[in-house]
Amino acid sequence: MNKSYSVAVIGLGSMGMGAAISCINAGLDTYGIDLNPLTLEQLKAAGATGIGSNGNLFAHKLDAVVILVVNATQANSALFGENGIARYLRKGTPVMVSSTMSAEDAQKISQKLTELELVMLDAPVSGGAAKAIKGEITIMASGSQDVFDKLKPVLDAVASKVYNIGKDIGLGSTVKIIHQLLAGVHIAAGAEAMALAARANIPLELMYDVVTNAAGNSWMFENRMKHVVDGDYTPLSMVDIFVKDLGLVADTAKSLKFPLPLASTAFNMFTEASNAGYGKEDDSAVIKIFNGIDLPKKQEK
């Protein structure tokens, strides 16, 4: 059955490229769509059936589409823009929208897809590039059982864990946004703690060691504060991504009329870091908003 299953991945960043390669590895006929010709060549070399800056020439062959562009604006453009793929798809084709966006934006996209007789899975992802290329991402999805079923070969190919949150489009996006609330607050809290340690003349390597062996640890502390200890702010994920994601958290809370004492503070911290010129550095660079401390410098190898 997989032999004849065709899928296009739109947006070949670190997550999209990994997901596309996982589809190829699972035996799906895989197409890649991106604006970067080098990325397309890379996917072609990895075994893609077809590539293009848009999908007009092969859209009619597809059994599924996966959207892994950066945000709702790009997703709308890829689907409904000048060279958007949606109008070329066969009726009933499932579209898995995996960009992080607000529930409201997910619902608007779903509505436009419905008008074209297409079906949507609201399916944000988590896991990072390393897991994506191994087909081990986590998907938090909402949609009809029909669309889950239609996308099964893709979900099996790219994910180690698929959460079915419910039928309503928007639930998947909301779960992802709440997850990002925690991720963002944990990075900012790690930065605040390490900055205070620096101020108190505690060696940061030792502080890192204590926390990662005790109840104060978080996944993000362990992963990101290592960058602070090493003085290496090469971006794996940038400060500006959390300006965006914590902005979505704020939008979500506003639409639900709900207060967010900590996440609103973390949003301010990342925004301040971005305006101070650190937007394109690793998100751990949020620690640079604290003055009056000396942070470790990167050791030349």
Place this chain on the structure above:
Amino acid sequence: MNKSYSVAVIGLGSMGMGAAISCINAGLDTYGIDLNPLTLEQLKAAGATGIGSNGNLFAHKLDAVVILVVNATQANSALFGENGIARYLRKGTPVMVSSTMSAEDAQKISQKLTELELVMLDAPVSGGAAKAIKGEITIMASGSQDVFDKLKPVLDAVASKVYNIGKDIGLGSTVKIIHQLLAGVHIAAGAEAMALAARANIPLELMYDVVTNAAGNSWMFENRMKHVVDGDYTPLSMVDIFVKDLGLVADTAKSLKFPLPLASTAFNMFTEASNAGYGKEDDSAVIKIFNGIDLPKKQEK
């Protein structure tokens, strides 16, 4: 050598009782001091060499003292109060002060011990009751090498990991306080995220499952938000403990003239929870400050 090593543990709460039992299990002559006669009997039954509401009768035999009372006030009282043990100890006896307190309070106690020709290890602990009774707590300690050496039989008995942070009294306390900053912010952030999920009609059990399998996880989220999912606020560690500990974090930041955007917010959240009547509930009850949501109720068994 252990045969003739005598240690008294002052403060037989969950950590102190565990530490004392670990000393007994390691073959040390162990004495227990507490104001609660039932607790003393319990330790006696576990094999203590001696017990008392104060240590006046056996202080002269001791090779070491461990203080595991709740705070600096109680530590001062146990050492220097009306029935304080310090004046009865032999010169040079090491006193391991393991209560969580400010660096300033640790330094004041050290100064008073020095006047009595006693030596101090500034040695806060982490790990909880379950680890204490197995002799597997983590100790973040500062003091002279001499006092580390003198306390070696005790450290070996009670801890699986001892961090030597440096010579200066106050460093140990500061590391512990910065650790508590993270622990407190992580509980409050977990509560904020779960409250938002409840507001968005996401099933909390599912939200918990997603987060604990993804990068938004923290040790505290995994441990404490389970209580929210179960609707069980039986106190393992109380809201009021974090009112105290985040208060120490605030004091530390003030003395270092350093801003704490997130920890100050978390402090407000726990203080608000305490004033709303939840001070003696499990610290996860900080989620109850959020209105306009329905939280899971405890299932009767």
